[in-house]
Amino acid sequence: MWLAPRGAAQHLVDEVRQRVITAAAYRPFEGARRIFVIEGADAMADESQNALLKTLEEPHGFVHIILISAEPELLLETVRSRCQEVRFRPLDADTVAGELASRGLGEDDAERIAAARLASGDPRRAEFLVSEEGRELRSVAAECIAAALSGDLTSAPWRRMLTAAESAGTRAGEETVERLASAAAEAGQDEGRAGRRAAREAEEAGRRASRRARVEALDAGLGLLAAWLRDLAAVADGAEDLVLNVDRLDEPREAPEAVDARAARRGGELVMDTRRRLTVNVGEELALETLVYRLHALLSSSRSRG
Structure with a gap:
């Protein structure tokens, strides 16, 4: 289950309850695991984060919950303390610029390098910027x-x-x-x-x-x-x-x-x-x-x- 922010980049508390908290209580019909990914987890309002605490603290053995955040410091401390942090390094600017060049995107090398730097290693955002x-x-x-x-x-x-x-x-x-x-x-x-x-x-x-x-x-x-x-x-x-x-x-x-x-x-x-x-x-x-x-x-x- 993949949950992405809606509207003004907010996760609605009812959506978190129904699609994650409630669903996490049931065994998977097929496969051995149920995996929930909350994209932009820092966009959850405090009410949504507080509702998630018990599920994070005592998940069933078949449940894995992944919170994706570019600004984890915006998450409540009670949420962060219940998670294992895994950091991902962004791609370097030269790699992103090279990918743009290989696809024929961008007017010249200078624009591609600028887009790569401005995108902070995010290829999708770099593509948008050109x-x-x-x-x-x-x-x-x-x-x-x-x-x-x-x-x-x-x-x-x-x-x-x-x-x-x-x-x-x-x-x-x-x-x-x-x-x-x-x-x-x-x-x-x-x-x-x-x-x-x-x-x-x-x-x-x-x-x-x-x-x-x-x-x-x-x-x-x-x-x-x-x-x-x-x-x-x-x-x-x-x-x-x-x-x-x-x-x-x-x-x-x-x-x-x-x-x-x-x-x-x-x-x-x-x-x-x-x-x-x-x-x-x-x-x-x-x-x-x-x-x-x-x-x-x-x-x-x-x-x-x-």
């Missing part, structure tokens, strides 16, 4: 940083980030519906009652895929904002070899004297805080607008002190 939607998000992130630095916020670039995320969600939903419809046709289940059921299931799966892709794209956009701030800090500190956006190195070079490295790093913390708040259904446009204004206040304040 797609049309990914390039748009990178452009919007750079525009948001430029607006925060200049103080010219009239163009409201954060709205473009929302539009780009919406576009990514729409494409993912349409592709899912098309794929499932094709599979139903190949199986001869595209007519009559079976066809209507297959169509409903495809539409539901499409909506789920659209929501998830939209959330992932928005989170990726915020991650790109944090990456730009990190690059500003790196250039200001004279550490250009640490820059992530290597294909656009001239852009952070234009501002090192105007940007305080500590302020840029603090800006990255503000971005990460916004990413976390968006997982609990905070108004997206207001959260992004507030973030860019706070970044402007932070960066302009550091320049005035300098």
Whole structure:
């Protein structure tokens, strides 16, 4: 059983109870084990995590529960203490860039290396970053940083980030519906009652895929904002070899004297805080607008002190 976050990257407590806690009480019908994988486990609300505690502490011998998390520190201590931690190292940037090149993805080596670095070893995210939607998000992130630095916020670039995320969600939903419809046709289940059921299931799966892709794209956009701030800090500190956006190195070079490295790093913390708040259904446009204004206040304040 594989459980992935729904909607605004949250695991619903009823879903955790029904699909994991209740199901874990029954012996497998076939095979010797029942395996439950909770993807993005840190997206579970406290109520969901607390509901899972007894199952984690005293699972049946045939049950294995795997919690996948990129930020395990966001899990409750009571959950972490009941788990055995297994760390996976991300792929290095050269390996990811090489995979993109072998598939003919990316405009040039510089873009592929930048995508690999920005993806932190995640091939799927690197592939997204060299797609049309990914390039748009990178452009919007750079525009948001430029607006925060200049103080010219009239163009409201954060709205473009929302539009780009919406576009990514729409494409993912349409592709899912098309794929499932094709599979139903190949199986001869595209007519009559079976066809209507297959169509409903495809539409539901499409909506789920659209929501998830939209959330992932928005989170990726915020991650790109944090990456730009990190690059500003790196250039200001004279550490250009640490820059992530290597294909656009001239852009952070234009501002090192105007940007305080500590302020840029603090800006990255503000971005990460916004990413976390968006997982609990905070108004997206207001959260992004507030973030860019706070970044402007932070960066302009550091320049005035300098």
